[in-house]
Amino acid sequence: LKAQTALTFKEKLRAIDLLVIDDLQFLQGKTVQQEFGHTLNALLDGGQQVIVAADRPPSELEGVDERLRSRLAGGLTLELGALDEELRAKILAVRVAAAKALHSKFEVPEEVIAYVARTVTANGRDLDGAVNRLLAHNTLTGAPISVEMAETALRDLIRQVEPKRVKVEDIQRIVAKHYQVSRADVLSSRRTQNVVRPRQVAMYLSKTLTLRSLPEIGRRFGGRDHTTVLHAVRKIDELIKTDQTLNDEIELLKRMLLE
Known part of the structure; x- marks a missing residue:
């Protein structure tokens, strides 16, 4: 322009x-x-x-x-999940082969690839970083690449896994999908039981998994008052003490949001 x-x-x-x-x-x-x-x-x-x-x-x-x-x-919509260990290992093998084409002495045993795939889990870019570090360590020290060497070279990459920051919007989306209602229903003023329970669960998770205040959570749920959020949090908190099914559902949703 x-x-x-x-x-x-x-x-x-x-x-x-x-x-x-x-x-x-x-x-x-x-x-x-x-x-x-x-x-x-x-x-x-x-x-x-x-x-x-x-x-x-x-x-x-x-x-x-x-x-x-x-x-x-109108197109094909797919949800992309995290890389599983098998796929991480395949990506590493390709990256190692590409590095070996430029550095013929770069040899990474299968057990090292398996170790890196198992321990470097944050994202695909970290896999590239892991291969680069192994190459640098091998080139600078001349030491053969082993699991022990990989543990040293990749120490901070492996340690850097931080708790996932959960967003209220993600909670609303995943809870709505789990209970087979729409996110619009969760944010609406509808009072039917099939909508009220998911809404309360979403508010409860928003309070326990995020740092948002009650008033801000209320605003994210269709402009509700903070007392409504507090009521929902207390309600779910009491129910999960006696309702094992609901408690299991809450734990499942937490794992889905934090993985």
Whole structure:
């Protein structure tokens, strides 16, 4: 826009075979969203492929235009989970092979790959960091790569696992999905039992898993008063002492939110 080449950019964008967009939840501004919607339509109508990533499903992209959300919802929606140990090991094997192509003496035994895959669990970038550290340690010291050496080289990577910061929006989404209601129902003023219990559970988890104050939690739940949140927290707190089924559900939801 500043260079007054927007038309050329749009023409170039709509002539590609594959468009990949990350963090769509940050796409702000009516004009930008409308332009992206036009581009999306042009690509899909032309038979090209579009992959969009966001931290929530299309229906929950609250800052995104309704028509754009609807078009995105018409595609295949998949939830991407964390890398499991088997996949981490495969990624490490590929990264090690790539490093060995440049450094022929770089040998990483299978037991070391298995150790790294088991202990470096935060994200994929840390796996790259682990391979780079093993390579640097091996190059600088000349010592063969072993599990003991990996423990030393990767000590801070393994230690850096921190408690996950849970967001109220994530709690609302996961609780709603678990109880088979919509997030809009949880935030609404409906008082039916199938909505009241999930709402109270979500408020309880918001109080126990986040640092948000009662008034702020109330605002996140459709502008409710803090006394409503306090009542919900106390209600669930009392129920889980005698209701084993509910207690198990709460523990399951906590694991889902913290994993």
